Amino acid sequence: MTDRAWIEAALTTARPQAVAALLRYFRDLDLAEEAFQEACLRALRNWTANGPPRDPTAWLIMVGRNAALDQKRKTSRLTAMPDEDQVSDLEDVETPMVERLDDSHYRDDVLRLMFICCHPDLPATQQIPLALRIVSGLSVKQIARAFLVGEAAMEQRITRAKAKVAGAGVPFETPGPVERSERFAAVMQMIYLVFNEGYSAGPKDDARAELADEAIRLGRLLLRMFPAEPEAMGLLALMLLQHSRLPARFDSSGDAVLMEDQDRRLWRTKLIQEGLALIDKAMRHRRTGIYLVQAAIAALHARAMRFADTDWVGIDALYATLEQLQPSPVVTLNRAVAVSKTKGPQAALDMIEPLGERLSGYFYFHGAKGGLLLQLDRKSEARESFDRAIALASTAAEAAHIRMHIDRLIAESGGAG
């Protein structure tokens, strides 16, 4: 009766909320996962025959919980619970369940589930795979492929991470406001890390690139749970706006294309519109945050039909805000790029020169410095910076971009000499 593809999509959609509720119930990640798996198997049988239930998530939670309890009872030779064929069609069983499980009940469950995956005890290399496995439900094989490691090694990494969070003792009580906002910040950072894994994938690395879509899905989930959080709007907007440029970021031979050279007609307007609408909403709260400010910067790029139309004054002001919220030499370096467009190369150079020590091993610092020196006609110093940049380049496209400047300098000096 019900399409298999539809059921599979519904199971994926329901997963975070269902596993989160089962985790609260069983207080054990493995048990919660097993209960969800069992519920999915039964859903495939039951929904195919009887059609989908009114609230698939509530159905999966109830059936998963009963199945796990049933299993326990069977092993202790007690009476079995009624199975899902008997309970699922009873409106009066399902209705109160659905009512009890509206979004406000789910939200702390989902936040807890996500927070467990990015527990401060875990290194980032374990956080992301754990979140992808537990929250998103990606298979170990899929995750292993995205991180270019063997399946067995990834399995081990995830098992180790699970053991660590089980020992960390995350409390199951409803969190207080401080605890909740700390969890919220950690979860947002984890989602953005997942996104960046996908964003940094090469043009042919589909398995890794899909992580960007997955992060956007998690960002949507978080915003649905916390619809009035401007930072959740900012995070989703930031990811959508960055992701909108994907079709223009690589040329036909797979080389990266710099933003100034991208064909902006290829940018995905659907994602841009949604990102802009979310920023518009978030702005009403008159509260800045690191994701919202970065989203606003991405929005100014997205709004410019041509690179020459970019609102550099606005971008400069936003980077100044970001510098205050999250001081970092990289942020200052980015700001200097905007400053070079508004106040000229000397002002930008004055801004980044004090960063030399902290960014000495950073490709973009030397590339940007070389570019500014070149604009000031300080050619031999520019050449020095470019030489250092090219030694630090980590991709062929980065190296090629710097090489172009160096070649031009060589040609000019050859012509003059």
Add this chain to the structure above:
Amino acid sequence: MMYAVLCYNSEEMVCGWTKEQDDAVMAALTKVHDKWEGAGKLKPSIRLLPTSAATTLHKSKDMVIDGPYAETKEALLGFYIVDVSGLDEALQFARELAAANPGGAYELRPIQLYIPGAPVAEAYETGREYAGDKVFSK
């Protein structure tokens, strides 16, 4: 007669579609659109942005809430389409409407895709003809 056909589906699922899945659905829909637009019967079609992009103005308290209108007691009675500079101007419009017609709420939802379809003025004529000849005269 003109009808508004309101589209419902699981938002989480539709938002979870990959670009390829989304494009495939849009391509299939476009075939239906083209047929009905060719017959002069399809007027503007709109795809809305997700409810996470919505903002709701509760008229009685002049209260602006993030998210869609979630109450189930009230029914959807109509809608406007405005082309404005952003959410603030849309809210301004909604507040003027609220002053003229208190009670209930306005949900402001950005439009993702607007297909103008066949001209509307002509449709009115067709609609009247249809209503007069084929329904009421029977």
